[in-house]
Amino acid sequence: MPSAFTRPIAVFAAVFILAFSSAASAQAVKIGIIGPFSGPFAHYGTLFKNGAEAYVASQGGKLAGKEVELIYRDTGGPNPGQTKNLVQELIVKDKVDYLGGFVFTPNAFAVAPLIQQSQTPTVIFNAATSAITDKSEFFLRTSYTLWQVTVPLAQWAAKQNLKKVVTAVTDYGPGIDAETAWKSEFTKQGGTVVESIRMPISTTDFAPFVQRIKASGAQAVYTFLPGGPPNLGFVKAYNENGLAKAGIRFLGTAETDEFDLQKFGDAAIGLTTAFHYSAAHESQANKQFIAALKKRDPNAIANYASVGAWDGMYVIHKMIEATGGQKDGLKAIASARALQWESPRGPVRIDPKTRHIVQNVYLRSVEKAGGQLVNKEVQSFGPQSDYGLDK
Amino acid sequence: MQLLANVLVDGLAYGMVLFVIAVGLSVTLGLMRFVNLSHGAFAMIGGYVAALLTREAGWSFWLALPAAVATTGLLGAALEALVLRHLYRRSELSQVLFTIGLTFFLIAATNALAGPQVQQIKLPPLLDQSVDLGFRTLPAQRLLVLCAGLVVALTAAWTVTRTRFGVWLRAAVDHPDTASALGIPIRAVQCATFAVGAALAGLGGVLGAELMPLEPYYALKYLVLVLVVVAVGGMGSLLGSLIAALSLGIVETASKYLASDWGSLFFFLAMALLLAWRPNGLLSRGARA
Numbered sequence: 001m002p003s004a005f006t007r008p009i010a011v012f013a014a015v016f017i018l019a020f021s022s023a024a025s026a027q028a029v030k031i032g033i034i035g036p037f038s039g040p041f042a043h044y045g046t047l048f049k050n051g052a053e054a055y056v057a058s059q060g061g062k063l064a065g066k067e068v069e070l071i072y073r074d075t076g077g078p079n080p081g082q083t084k085n086l087v088q089e090l091i092v093k094d095k096v097d098y099l100g101g102f103v104f105t106p107n108a109f110a111v112a113p114l115i116q117q118s119q120t121p122t123v124i125f126n127a128a129t130s131a132i133t134d135k136s137e138f139f140l141r142t143s144y145t146l147w148q149v150t151v152p153l154a155q156w157a158a159k160q161n162l163k164k165v166v167t168a169v170t171d172y173g174p175g176i177d178a179e180t181a182w183k184s185e186f187t188k189q190g191g192t193v194v195e196s197i198r199m200p201i202s203t204t205d206f207a208p209f210v211q212r213i214k215a216s217g218a219q220a221v222y223t224f225l226p227g228g229p230p231n232l233g234f235v236k237a238y239n240e241n242g243l244a245k246a247g248i249r250f251l252g253t254a255e256t257d258e259f260d261l262q263k264f265g266d267a268a269i270g271l272t273t274a275f276h277y278s279a280a281h282e283s284q285a286n287k288q289f290i291a292a293l294k295k296r297d298p299n300a301i302a303n304y305a306s307v308g309a310w311d312g313m314y315v316i317h318k319m320i321e322a323t324g325g326q327k328d329g330l331k332a333i334a335s336a337r338a339l340q341w342e343s344p345r346g347p348v349r350i351d352p353k354t355r356h357i358v359q360n361v362y363l364r365s366v367e368k369a370g371g372q373l374v375n376k377e378v379q380s381f382g383p384q385s386d387y388g389l390d391k
Numbered sequence: 392m393q394l395l396a397n398v399l400v401d402g403l404a405y406g407m408v409l410f411v412i413a414v415g416l417s418v419t420l421g422l423m424r425f426v427n428l429s430h431g432a433f434a435m436i437g438g439y440v441a442a443l444l445t446r447e448a449g450w451s452f453w454l455a456l457p458a459a460v461a462t463t464g465l466l467g468a469a470l471e472a473l474v475l476r477h478l479y480r481r482s483e484l485s486q487v488l489f490t491i492g493l494t495f496f497l498i499a500a501t502n503a504l505a506g507p508q509v510q511q512i513k514l515p516p517l518l519d520q521s522v523d524l525g526f527r528t529l530p531a532q533r534l535l536v537l538c539a540g541l542v543v544a545l546t547a548a549w550t551v552t553r554t555r556f557g558v559w560l561r562a563a564v565d566h567p568d569t570a571s572a573l574g575i576p577i578r579a580v581q582c583a584t585f586a587v588g589a590a591l592a593g594l595g596g597v598l599g600a601e602l603m604p605l606e607p608y609y610a611l612k613y614l615v616l617v618l619v620v621v622a623v624g625g626m627g628s629l630l631g632s633l634i635a636a637l638s639l640g641i642v643e644t645a646s647k648y649l650a651s652d653w654g655s656l657f658f659f660l661a662m663a664l665l666l667a668w669r670p671n672g673l674l675s676r677g678a679r680a
Contacts, residue, residue, distance in 0.1 A: 039608075040507070040606075040607075040608045042502070042507050043506075043507045043508065171651075171652070171654065197651060198651060198652055199647075199651060200651065200654035200655055201654075202654070202655055203647070204602045204603050204613075205401070205404075205405045205408070205602050205643075205644070205647075207401045207404070207405075207644075208397070208398075208401050208644050208647035208648050208651075209647060209651070211397050211401070211527070211648070212648060215393075215394075228508075228509060228604075228606070229509055229603075229604040229606065232509060232511075232604055233602065233604065236601070240521050240528070240529075240530040241521070241527070241528055242521060242528050259508070260509075263508075263509060263511055
């Protein structure tokens, strides 16, 4: 029970501990990681955390000889207001040197003025709307954009003699982005989009949409769905209603992501996607990445979000190296613009102009290997930049 | 013609899933007048038990289904006997606050124990295929839901209107004091009815999982849908819930075929119109609503 006598002592002790601990970590480079760590999207937070911490551990716990302190902040879901407050606090009170993370586009948009003013380099691990890196010169991105993966897929489809395609996307920001990207590139290649279906985000029964796809007379369906339940529901309906048997091909991007992949069961075999990362990518770097993840947490999943965090930490690592651990946002960003390295996904570089990652996009097909479903890379489309920003 | 048939088939199948998920609430909220916002959580528990038994313990689906239903029923009975009975005479606000609190607790517990990912119930080969209807195919699982929904609706309606237990139940809800003075064991009736409501929620969780996948937020995500079904159907009428679920299912499905850009607008518009037409629901029981 706090009496009048004990309270001042407690306050004094608290102040003392605070002062002491901040003095002790004065040399550490502070990195704020923004993501959902609770609520329906909490698995993204876990993927970020595993990817980022596995990277730091793989470098012996220090980046460029400096101690690093990762400070996690929970946004719950798409919540621009709260994200702005959290980031302001990180910049002003915790005095972070770098920021990383961001699952949702609106959250990233919200912090653009803050990082611009405080010159805090911010690496986007996931949020995939093209325009983000335009909003501040301190944004870098190690994920992908829908344009980046959709354009090569549309070009490939046209070469496969697919003339008529129907698009079926979830009716929200990224879905519309995907639909526009497909339409613009596929018609440019001489194909026809026979119907554009937009599925409400709350859809649980996909059978009607799948029947419409069947009735449209298309040879393939290009689709975009958010991960989790909608994804599983659509693929299930696609199979149960006999679309694969009717010869209507499935063309997607992130739908067969490793987080959901095993849950599809054998129904997923043969699904075709174009994407930048597969956990089955054959390379030394990818093996090291997966080993580092498993060492941190045996259940950790290697997918686009954890590889985004891993590469994001690599970029931050190189910025710390370039600035000698000093807080110098301009110098850090200037050094990051020229980066190129071997990522677990393949060779990548930062586009000096857009500060977005340039990477190979692969055509993949779901196969069974050793009792597990994998995204087998069938063909590389070579390095792709973000076509969304060229518009 | 093909389009109309498609709308009807998919609409009935979807409507029956809605009914199977809502029927438990139709018992606890509709018949017992207990504002049970933890209905979704009971359905989730049923689904999780079935998922665990079929996937981890290797049980057959046909064994896991009754086991999951029994587990949620027992859990409902225990909860009713220990806690919820004290809430019957409290205000509706207390009932809302307690049951929604329970829901949040169960969401967090599920998330902590089983993780945030979707849980799948392993279906037997018989259900895991498509049935050819001549003009199109339909998943076999949906046919099971159609039959189960009809059986549940008819059995429940018969029990409430034609059996002694049904008489006791109606008496216990409408005039508890008189009923108890007449020697009706109202405590046992209440407890048993709540247990049946919870068991039916569990049944809905298992059978509906193909369309409403099981994950921790299940408990809240589909609560609005089931509340709509019970409200439109009429408090206390299981057949009303069935008709409401089927008509709303057909409306929703037709809008997906014809006007998907409008999202769920027509579903809620239909709800508003039906409630404006019959504020007490399609088949409300008695004047006490």
